[in-house]
Amino acid sequence: MRILSGVQTSGKLHIGNYFGAIRQFVALQENPANECFYFLADLHAMTTVHDGATLRRNAFEVAAAFLALGLDPSRSVLYRQSDIPEIPELAWMLSTVTPMGLLQRCHSYKDKTAQGIVPSHGLFAYPVLMAADILIVKANLVPVGKDQKQHLEVTRDIAGRFNDTYGEQVLTLPEPMILADVAVVPGIDGRKMSKSYGNTLEIFAPENELKRRVMSIVTDSTPVSEPKPTRGNTLYALLKLFTPPADWPATRRCFTAGGTGYGELKKRLLGLILDTFREARRRREELERDPGAVEAVLRSGRERAMEVIGEVMADCRRLAGTGPLT
Ligand code: ADP
Ligand code: TRP
Numbered sequence: 001m002r003i004l005s006g007v008q009t010s011g012k013l014h015i016g017n018y019f020g021a022i023r024q025f026v027a028l029q030e031n032p033a034n035e036c037f038y039f040l041a042d043l044h045a046m047t048t049v050h051d052g053a054t055l056r057r058n059a060f061e062v063a064a065a066f067l068a069l070g071l072d073p074s075r076s077v078l079y080r081q082s083d084i085p086e087i088p089e090l091a092w093m094l095s096t097v098t099p100m101g102l103l104q105r106c107h108s109y110k111d112k113t114a115q116g117i118v119p120s121h122g123l124f125a126y127p128v129l130m131a132a133d134i135l136i137v138k139a140n141l142v143p144v145g146k147d148q149k150q151h152l153e154v155t156r157d158i159a160g161r162f163n164d165t166y167g168e169q170v171l172t173l174p175e176p177m178i179l180a181d182v183a184v185v186p187g188i189d190g191r192k193m194s195k196s197y198g199n200t201l202e203i204f205a206p207e208n209e210l211k212r213r214v215m216s217i218v219t220d221s222t223p224v225s226e227p228k229p230t231r232g233n234t235l236y237a238l239l240k241l242f243t244p245p246a247d248w249p250a251t252r253r254c255f256t257a258g259g260t261g262y263g264e265l266k267k268r269l270l271g272l273i274l275d276t277f278r279e280a281r282r283r284r285e286e287l288e289r290d291p292g293a294v295e296a297v298l299r300s301g302r303e304r305a306m307e308v309i310g311e312v313m314a315d316c317r318r319l320a321g322t323g324p325l326t
Helices: 015-028 052-068 086-095 100-104 107-114 121-135 146-166 207-215 234-242 245-256 262-276 278-289 291-320
Strands: 002-008 035-041 076-080 141-144 175-178
Touching: 002 015, 002 121, 015 035, 015 052, 015 141, 035 052, 035 291, 052 076, 052 278, 052 291, 076 291, 086 121, 086 146, 086 291, 100 121, 100 146, 107 121, 107 146, 121 146, 141 146, 146 175, 146 291, 207 262, 234 245, 234 262, 245 262, 262 278, 278 291
Parallel strands: 002 035, 002 141, 035 076, 141 175
Antiparallel strands: none
Protein backbone atom coordinates (compact mmCIF):
# COMPACT_ATOMS: atom_id res chain seq x y z
CA MET A 1 0.00 0.00 0.00
CA ARG A 2 1.57 3.29 -1.00
CA ILE A 3 0.77 6.15 1.36
CA LEU A 4 1.41 9.79 0.57
CA SER A 5 0.85 13.01 2.42
CA GLY A 6 2.18 16.54 2.27
CA VAL A 7 2.49 19.40 4.72
CA GLN A 8 2.52 23.02 3.62
CA THR A 9 5.67 24.77 4.73
CA SER A 10 3.94 27.91 5.83
CA GLY A 11 5.19 28.22 9.41
CA LYS A 12 6.49 26.46 12.47
CA LEU A 13 4.77 23.29 13.56
CA HIS A 14 2.54 23.38 16.62
CA ILE A 15 1.11 20.75 18.90
CA GLY A 16 -2.16 20.71 16.88
CA ASN A 17 -0.15 19.64 13.82
CA TYR A 18 1.55 16.98 15.92
CA PHE A 19 -1.58 15.31 17.33
CA GLY A 20 -3.70 15.93 14.23
CA ALA A 21 -1.19 14.81 11.62
CA ILE A 22 2.52 14.14 12.26
CA ARG A 23 2.07 11.61 15.05
CA GLN A 24 -0.23 9.64 12.78
CA PHE A 25 2.12 9.88 9.77
CA VAL A 26 4.99 8.57 11.88
CA ALA A 27 2.84 5.69 13.18
CA LEU A 28 2.01 4.57 9.62
CA GLN A 29 5.66 3.77 8.89
CA GLU A 30 5.58 1.10 11.63
CA ASN A 31 3.61 -1.25 9.39
CA PRO A 32 6.06 -2.90 6.96
CA ALA A 33 3.23 -3.31 4.43
CA ASN A 34 3.10 0.48 4.07
CA GLU A 35 5.38 2.37 1.75
CA CYS A 36 5.22 5.91 3.12
CA PHE A 37 5.97 9.02 1.06
CA TYR A 38 5.86 12.39 2.82
CA PHE A 39 6.77 15.70 1.27
CA LEU A 40 7.22 19.36 2.09
CA ALA A 41 4.60 21.23 0.08
CA ASP A 42 6.65 24.40 -0.46
CA LEU A 43 5.06 25.18 -3.85
CA HIS A 44 1.68 25.13 -2.13
CA ALA A 45 3.03 27.37 0.63
CA MET A 46 3.89 29.94 -2.04
CA THR A 47 0.19 30.76 -2.18
CA THR A 48 0.72 32.54 1.15
CA VAL A 49 4.50 33.07 1.63
CA HIS A 50 6.19 35.49 -0.77
CA ASP A 51 9.58 35.79 0.84
CA GLY A 52 12.28 33.45 -0.46
CA ALA A 53 14.33 33.29 2.72
CA THR A 54 11.24 32.52 4.80
CA LEU A 55 9.98 29.84 2.43
CA ARG A 56 13.38 28.12 2.33
CA ARG A 57 13.76 28.29 6.10
CA ASN A 58 10.23 26.92 6.62
CA ALA A 59 10.99 23.88 4.47
CA PHE A 60 13.99 23.19 6.69
CA GLU A 61 11.85 23.67 9.81
CA VAL A 62 9.25 21.15 8.68
CA ALA A 63 11.82 18.60 7.52
CA ALA A 64 13.78 18.89 10.78
CA ALA A 65 10.56 18.65 12.79
CA PHE A 66 9.50 15.45 11.01
CA LEU A 67 12.90 13.88 11.59
CA ALA A 68 13.05 14.98 15.24
CA LEU A 69 9.53 13.65 15.85
CA GLY A 70 10.38 10.17 14.63
CA LEU A 71 10.11 10.00 10.86
CA ASP A 72 12.69 7.39 9.92
CA PRO A 73 14.27 8.02 6.50
CA SER A 74 15.15 4.34 6.17
CA ARG A 75 11.44 3.46 6.29
CA SER A 76 9.75 6.57 4.87
CA VAL A 77 10.60 8.68 1.84
CA LEU A 78 10.83 12.40 2.67
CA TYR A 79 11.26 14.96 -0.10
CA ARG A 80 10.70 18.60 -1.01
CA GLN A 81 8.06 19.33 -3.65
CA SER A 82 10.13 22.04 -5.36
CA ASP A 83 13.00 19.57 -5.92
CA ILE A 84 10.77 17.75 -8.41
CA PRO A 85 9.83 19.98 -11.38
CA GLU A 86 7.86 17.04 -12.81
CA ILE A 87 5.16 17.82 -10.21
CA PRO A 88 4.20 21.24 -11.66
CA GLU A 89 4.65 19.70 -15.13
CA LEU A 90 2.02 17.08 -14.35
CA ALA A 91 -0.14 19.75 -12.69
CA TRP A 92 -0.19 21.62 -16.00
CA MET A 93 -1.17 18.51 -17.93
CA LEU A 94 -3.95 17.83 -15.43
CA SER A 95 -5.14 21.43 -15.57
CA THR A 96 -5.92 21.02 -19.27
CA VAL A 97 -8.52 18.35 -18.46
CA THR A 98 -9.87 20.03 -15.29
CA PRO A 99 -13.18 21.82 -15.74
CA MET A 100 -13.36 25.30 -14.22
CA GLY A 101 -16.58 24.34 -12.44
CA LEU A 102 -14.81 21.61 -10.48
CA LEU A 103 -12.41 24.14 -8.96
CA GLN A 104 -15.12 26.77 -8.51
CA ARG A 105 -16.93 24.36 -6.20
CA CYS A 106 -13.92 23.94 -3.86
CA HIS A 107 -14.55 25.26 -0.34
CA SER A 108 -10.91 25.88 0.46
CA TYR A 109 -10.54 28.66 -2.13
CA LYS A 110 -13.61 30.43 -0.78
CA ASP A 111 -12.52 29.93 2.84
CA LYS A 112 -9.01 31.19 2.22
CA THR A 113 -10.02 34.29 0.27
CA ALA A 114 -12.59 35.03 2.99
CA GLN A 115 -9.67 34.92 5.48
CA GLY A 116 -7.88 37.57 3.44
CA ILE A 117 -5.47 35.43 1.39
CA VAL A 118 -4.89 37.00 -2.05
CA PRO A 119 -7.22 35.31 -4.57
CA SER A 120 -4.42 34.42 -7.02
CA HIS A 121 -4.53 31.93 -9.85
CA GLY A 122 -2.18 29.72 -7.79
CA LEU A 123 -4.66 29.65 -4.91
CA PHE A 124 -7.48 28.78 -7.31
CA ALA A 125 -5.41 26.05 -9.00
CA TYR A 126 -4.13 24.69 -5.64
CA PRO A 127 -6.22 21.47 -5.88
CA VAL A 128 -4.73 20.64 -9.30
CA LEU A 129 -1.19 20.86 -7.93
CA MET A 130 -2.31 18.68 -5.02
CA ALA A 131 -3.74 16.15 -7.50
CA ALA A 132 -0.37 16.08 -9.26
CA ASP A 133 1.44 15.47 -5.92
CA ILE A 134 -0.73 12.45 -5.31
CA LEU A 135 -1.03 10.98 -8.80
CA ILE A 136 2.64 11.34 -9.69
CA VAL A 137 3.67 8.72 -7.11
CA LYS A 138 0.65 6.44 -7.74
CA ALA A 139 -0.46 6.82 -4.12
CA ASN A 140 -3.19 4.43 -2.93
CA LEU A 141 -3.96 6.08 0.40
CA VAL A 142 -3.73 9.72 1.40
CA PRO A 143 -3.96 10.51 5.12
CA VAL A 144 -5.39 14.01 5.54
CA GLY A 145 -7.57 16.03 7.89
CA LYS A 146 -11.32 16.33 7.19
CA ASP A 147 -10.80 19.73 5.57
CA GLN A 148 -8.88 18.08 2.71
CA LYS A 149 -11.51 15.48 1.84
CA GLN A 150 -12.90 17.52 -1.03
CA HIS A 151 -9.40 17.84 -2.53
CA LEU A 152 -9.19 14.05 -2.65
CA GLU A 153 -12.50 13.87 -4.48
CA VAL A 154 -11.22 16.45 -6.96
CA THR A 155 -8.03 14.38 -7.39
CA ARG A 156 -10.02 11.25 -8.21
CA ASP A 157 -12.20 13.17 -10.65
CA ILE A 158 -9.17 14.68 -12.43
CA ALA A 159 -7.37 11.30 -12.60
CA GLY A 160 -10.42 9.68 -14.17
CA ARG A 161 -10.71 12.46 -16.75
CA PHE A 162 -7.02 12.20 -17.69
CA ASN A 163 -7.28 8.41 -18.07
CA ASP A 164 -10.48 8.73 -20.15
CA THR A 165 -9.11 11.52 -22.32
CA TYR A 166 -6.05 9.48 -23.30
CA GLY A 167 -7.74 6.08 -23.20
CA GLU A 168 -5.27 4.43 -20.82
CA GLN A 169 -5.45 3.84 -17.07
CA VAL A 170 -2.08 5.47 -16.30
CA LEU A 171 -3.14 7.30 -13.17
CA THR A 172 -4.16 5.44 -10.01
CA LEU A 173 -7.25 6.73 -8.19
CA PRO A 174 -6.31 7.32 -4.51
CA GLU A 175 -8.49 6.72 -1.45
CA PRO A 176 -8.63 9.30 1.34
CA MET A 177 -7.71 8.17 4.82
CA ILE A 178 -9.36 10.70 7.10
CA LEU A 179 -7.16 11.13 10.14
CA ALA A 180 -8.64 10.36 13.53
CA ASP A 181 -10.11 13.56 14.80
CA VAL A 182 -9.71 12.57 18.45
CA ALA A 183 -7.78 15.69 19.09
CA VAL A 184 -8.95 19.01 17.74
CA VAL A 185 -6.36 20.78 19.80
CA PRO A 186 -7.47 24.15 21.15
CA GLY A 187 -5.10 27.12 20.99
CA ILE A 188 -4.22 29.42 23.86
CA ASP A 189 -7.23 31.64 23.13
CA GLY A 190 -9.67 28.69 23.07
CA ARG A 191 -10.23 28.65 19.29
CA LYS A 192 -8.84 25.75 17.21
CA MET A 193 -5.06 25.93 17.38
CA SER A 194 -3.90 27.31 14.04
CA LYS A 195 -0.99 29.38 12.83
CA SER A 196 -3.49 31.67 11.11
CA TYR A 197 -4.97 32.60 14.52
CA GLY A 198 -1.58 33.21 16.16
CA ASN A 199 -2.72 31.07 19.10
CA THR A 200 -0.25 28.20 18.81
CA LEU A 201 2.10 26.40 21.15
CA GLU A 202 5.07 25.59 18.92
CA ILE A 203 6.67 22.20 19.53
CA PHE A 204 10.21 23.56 19.24
CA ALA A 205 9.83 27.04 20.73
CA PRO A 206 12.56 27.98 23.25
CA GLU A 207 11.57 26.97 26.77
CA ASN A 208 10.99 30.51 28.05
CA GLU A 209 8.83 31.36 25.05
CA LEU A 210 6.80 28.19 25.54
CA LYS A 211 6.39 29.10 29.20
CA ARG A 212 5.15 32.57 28.32
CA ARG A 213 2.61 31.11 25.90
CA VAL A 214 1.35 28.44 28.33
CA MET A 215 1.00 31.04 31.10
CA SER A 216 -1.13 33.17 28.77
CA ILE A 217 -3.70 30.43 28.07
CA VAL A 218 -7.07 32.11 28.53
CA THR A 219 -8.88 30.99 31.68
CA ASP A 220 -11.99 32.17 33.52
CA SER A 221 -12.08 33.96 36.86
CA THR A 222 -13.19 31.06 39.09
CA PRO A 223 -11.55 31.59 42.53
CA VAL A 224 -8.79 29.11 43.50
CA SER A 225 -10.94 27.40 46.13
CA GLU A 226 -13.88 26.78 43.78
CA PRO A 227 -14.41 23.84 41.38
CA LYS A 228 -13.46 24.79 37.81
CA PRO A 229 -15.58 24.15 34.74
CA THR A 230 -14.29 21.35 32.51
CA ARG A 231 -16.42 21.80 29.38
CA GLY A 232 -15.00 24.40 27.04
CA ASN A 233 -11.99 24.84 29.32
CA THR A 234 -8.87 25.07 27.16
CA LEU A 235 -6.43 24.31 29.96
CA TYR A 236 -8.43 21.20 30.88
CA ALA A 237 -8.45 19.99 27.25
CA LEU A 238 -4.71 20.52 26.85
CA LEU A 239 -3.91 18.81 30.16
CA LYS A 240 -6.05 15.86 29.10
CA LEU A 241 -4.05 15.55 25.91
CA PHE A 242 -0.70 15.42 27.71
CA THR A 243 -1.48 13.65 30.99
CA PRO A 244 -0.70 9.90 31.11
CA PRO A 245 -4.01 8.01 31.59
CA ALA A 246 -2.95 6.71 35.02
CA ASP A 247 -2.51 10.27 36.33
CA TRP A 248 -5.64 11.66 34.75
CA PRO A 249 -8.15 11.03 37.59
CA ALA A 250 -5.98 13.05 40.00
CA THR A 251 -5.55 15.92 37.56
CA ARG A 252 -9.23 15.90 36.73
CA ARG A 253 -10.00 16.15 40.45
CA CYS A 254 -7.95 19.36 40.64
CA PHE A 255 -10.65 20.90 38.44
CA THR A 256 -13.74 19.27 39.90
CA ALA A 257 -12.81 19.54 43.60
CA GLY A 258 -11.48 23.08 43.67
CA GLY A 259 -8.47 24.19 45.69
CA THR A 260 -6.01 24.27 42.79
CA GLY A 261 -5.37 27.52 40.95
CA TYR A 262 -5.05 27.89 37.20
CA GLY A 263 -1.44 29.11 37.59
CA GLU A 264 -0.42 25.83 39.18
CA LEU A 265 -2.23 23.82 36.50
CA LYS A 266 -0.49 25.80 33.77
CA LYS A 267 2.90 24.98 35.30
CA ARG A 268 1.92 21.34 35.32
CA LEU A 269 0.97 21.54 31.64
CA LEU A 270 4.27 23.20 30.73
CA GLY A 271 6.17 20.38 32.48
CA LEU A 272 4.17 17.74 30.62
CA ILE A 273 4.73 19.40 27.23
CA LEU A 274 8.46 19.63 27.86
CA ASP A 275 8.59 15.98 29.00
CA THR A 276 6.59 14.75 26.00
CA PHE A 277 8.84 16.50 23.51
CA ARG A 278 12.14 16.36 25.43
CA GLU A 279 13.78 13.83 23.15
CA ALA A 280 12.37 15.42 19.98
CA ARG A 281 13.55 18.86 21.12
CA ARG A 282 17.04 17.50 21.72
CA ARG A 283 17.15 15.91 18.26
CA ARG A 284 15.78 19.12 16.73
CA GLU A 285 18.68 21.07 18.28
CA GLU A 286 21.16 18.61 16.83
CA LEU A 287 19.67 19.05 13.37
CA GLU A 288 19.82 22.84 13.76
CA ARG A 289 23.59 22.45 14.04
CA ASP A 290 23.73 20.03 11.11
CA PRO A 291 21.49 21.30 8.29
CA GLY A 292 23.54 19.21 5.84
CA ALA A 293 22.10 16.06 7.40
CA VAL A 294 18.57 17.29 6.68
CA GLU A 295 19.49 18.16 3.09
CA ALA A 296 21.01 14.71 2.63
CA VAL A 297 17.74 13.07 3.70
CA LEU A 298 15.79 15.26 1.25
CA ARG A 299 18.23 14.49 -1.55
CA SER A 300 17.94 10.76 -1.09
CA GLY A 301 14.15 11.10 -0.69
CA ARG A 302 14.01 12.87 -4.03
CA GLU A 303 15.96 10.07 -5.67
CA ARG A 304 13.69 7.39 -4.27
CA ALA A 305 10.54 9.28 -5.26
CA MET A 306 11.95 9.80 -8.76
CA GLU A 307 12.06 6.05 -9.34
CA VAL A 308 8.26 6.03 -9.46
CA ILE A 309 7.84 9.54 -10.82
CA GLY A 310 10.11 8.84 -13.80
CA GLU A 311 7.87 5.98 -14.91
CA VAL A 312 4.60 7.83 -14.42
CA MET A 313 5.86 10.90 -16.26
CA ALA A 314 7.20 8.83 -19.16
CA ASP A 315 3.66 7.48 -19.63
CA CYS A 316 2.00 10.87 -19.26
CA ARG A 317 4.39 12.55 -21.72
CA ARG A 318 3.97 9.72 -24.21
CA LEU A 319 0.20 10.01 -24.03
CA ALA A 320 0.12 13.81 -24.04
CA GLY A 321 2.64 14.05 -26.88
CA THR A 322 5.14 16.31 -25.11
CA GLY A 323 8.90 15.88 -25.31
CA PRO A 324 11.08 14.39 -28.03
CA LEU A 325 9.83 12.46 -31.10
CA THR A 326 11.28 9.14 -30.01
P1 ADP B 1 -2.76 25.49 10.54
O1 ADP B 1 -4.24 25.55 10.87
O2 ADP B 1 -1.92 25.85 11.71
O3 ADP B 1 -2.43 26.31 9.30
P2 ADP B 1 -2.57 23.24 8.78
O4 ADP B 1 -3.88 23.58 8.18
O5 ADP B 1 -1.32 23.48 7.99
O6 ADP B 1 -2.45 23.99 10.20
O7 ADP B 1 -2.64 21.72 9.26
C1 ADP B 1 -1.66 20.74 9.00
C2 ADP B 1 -2.18 19.45 9.61
O8 ADP B 1 -2.32 19.55 11.03
C3 ADP B 1 -3.56 19.04 9.09
O9 ADP B 1 -3.58 17.65 8.88
C4 ADP B 1 -4.52 19.41 10.20
O10 ADP B 1 -5.64 18.56 10.23
C5 ADP B 1 -3.66 19.26 11.46
N1 ADP B 1 -4.06 20.25 12.46
C6 ADP B 1 -3.84 21.59 12.39
N2 ADP B 1 -4.33 22.23 13.48
C7 ADP B 1 -4.88 21.27 14.26
C8 ADP B 1 -5.56 21.28 15.53
N3 ADP B 1 -5.73 22.41 16.22
N4 ADP B 1 -5.99 20.12 16.03
C9 ADP B 1 -5.80 18.96 15.35
N5 ADP B 1 -5.18 18.88 14.15
C10 ADP B 1 -4.71 20.01 13.60
N1 TRP C 1 -3.35 20.74 1.03
C1 TRP C 1 -2.76 20.04 2.15
C2 TRP C 1 -3.00 20.85 3.43
O1 TRP C 1 -3.19 22.06 3.38
C3 TRP C 1 -1.27 19.86 1.94
C4 TRP C 1 -1.01 19.02 0.73
C5 TRP C 1 -0.49 19.46 -0.47
C6 TRP C 1 -1.27 17.63 0.61
N2 TRP C 1 -0.38 18.42 -1.32
C7 TRP C 1 -0.84 17.28 -0.71
C8 TRP C 1 -1.79 16.66 1.47
C9 TRP C 1 -0.96 15.97 -1.19
C10 TRP C 1 -1.92 15.35 0.99
C11 TRP C 1 -1.49 15.02 -0.32
O2 TRP C 1 -2.97 20.26 4.52
